[in-house]
Amino acid sequence: MFEYGNLIDGQWRRGLAAAFTTHNPARPAEVVGSYTAATAAQVDEAVRAARTAQAHWRSLPPTERGVIVEKFVAAIEAKKDELAQAISLEQGKPLVESRGETDKSCAEARFMIGEAARSHSPAMPSSRAGFRNSVIRRPRGIIAALTPWNFPIMAPMRKIVPALVFGNAVILKPSEYTPATACIVATAAQGILPDGLLQVVLGMAETGQALASHPGIDGVAFTGSVPVGKKVYAAAAENLAEVALELGGKNAAIVHDADDLDACLDQIIGAAYQCAGQRCTSISRVLVHAPLLQAVQDGLVARARKQVLGSSTQAGVTMGPMNNAQQLGKVVAMVEAGVAEGARVLTGGKAAKVPGCDGGYFYEPTILGEVRPQMSVAREEIFGPVISVLSYDTIDEAFAILNGVEFGLTSALFTNDLALVQRFIAESEHGMLHVNHGTIPENHMPFGGIKHSGVGAYSVGSSAVNFYTTEHAVYIKA
DSSP states (O other): OEEEOEEETTEEEOOSSOEEEEEETTEEEEEEEEEEOOOHHHHHHHHHHHHHHHHHHTTSOHHHHHHHHHHHHHHHHHTHHHHHHHHHHHHOOOHHHHHHHHHHHHHHHHHHHHHHHSOOOOEEOOSSTTEEEEEEEEEOOEEEEEOOSSSTTHHHHHHHHHHHHTTOEEEEEOOTTSHHHHHHHHHHHBTTBOTTSEEEOOOSHHHHHHHHTOTTOSEEEEESOHHHHHHHHHHHHTTTOEEEEEOOOOEEEEEOOOSOHHHHHHHHHHHHHGGGGOSTTOEEEEEEEGGGHHHHHHHHHHHHTTOOBOOTTSTTOOBOOOSSHHHHHHHHHHHHHHHHTTOEEEEOOSEEOOTTOTTOOEEOOEEEESOOTTSHHHHSOOOSSEEEEEEESSHHHHHHHHHOSSEESEEEEEOSOHHHHHHHHHHOOSSEEEESSOSOOOTTSOOOOEETTEESSOSSSGGGHHHHEEEEEEEEEO
């Protein structure tokens, strides 16, 4: 069983707020971790320690910071088996996914180490004789990182590493459902990073509120739902702190034509059902050109029925449970609402009982047909293994459905029509656009969304510098 307090100024300390436990979502009676939450006073102490640590860290050259952070990443890699076990036990995803998440996190981290060493301070021409102008960037200061339960290492690392290499201190508040991974990451930093530079405070919403609203915080990086994101945004606004919010999605794949429909559907299922559909980039809508509707539905149903549900540590399992009872209840309620509105269950459609996993939060891989654009299952984020299939006759209709939701995270198009590809790139109202493959991002590309899917700079990639540093115009008269 994992047991952690809070890492404040280099020391693990018992939280002075409530104690809480985590449970294996495949077997909820099984306690996985025991923790203690930080009080607002302990958050305040962490902020003071971060300010002291960051004062020296910001003065180091970016390349020197990069060398130190690389040692930290290597220490994380050395713990990847322990990390994968923690992810799977508290989050529920199969071990193979947990190992993949850890590997991808380290790969993204190494890109950002290199990115921080590149020039972000261009020389600029002056309009006046005898002047030399430039634009420089400085570390923002102290970053509050609030992260969700679906990616217990990737979400924190996407905030920790860019913050560090650009010269900031970080205070991490992980989800109360999956804190073990963040604590293991913090132990990897001890002895490598200066005390106070990376700290971890645990707890529920109260801890997050105390951190996001603290006047000593210079930037708040949050990944989670739109409703919580709005609260974080408001809390940060009280102190005019910069924000980077990664929020929800209602991602769609348009299947217009395909030489190899099987390969197309394999991509869609992979993007839809990883992490049991609990990914902000999961494909949850498939928009199908009417002549292909029956073939696409049949293919998706066949693939959904091949999924193997079970505990994260069981061999051969391809899909784990929902992370918690609340999330399972949400998926159940949303599918029931969709059926009441006229959707037809083609396969799945209910909670599942898995042998050897008493009370597990499992939901059957589900395909819904006869879905219309105005239905709740076509407009609202479900965050579970549910695909809604909608058909269209004209490509204008497809684009209207694609963009007719409040979210704008990611989208995909499957076609051989080059003109349609160009239109998709120009008109899809999403931060990440994929042509002829699923919604799987690469390690060095910007990650983020528009509309209600995100606010501020994207988390990784070349644009992350815009959040983790401040910009300054410099004028020098000879």
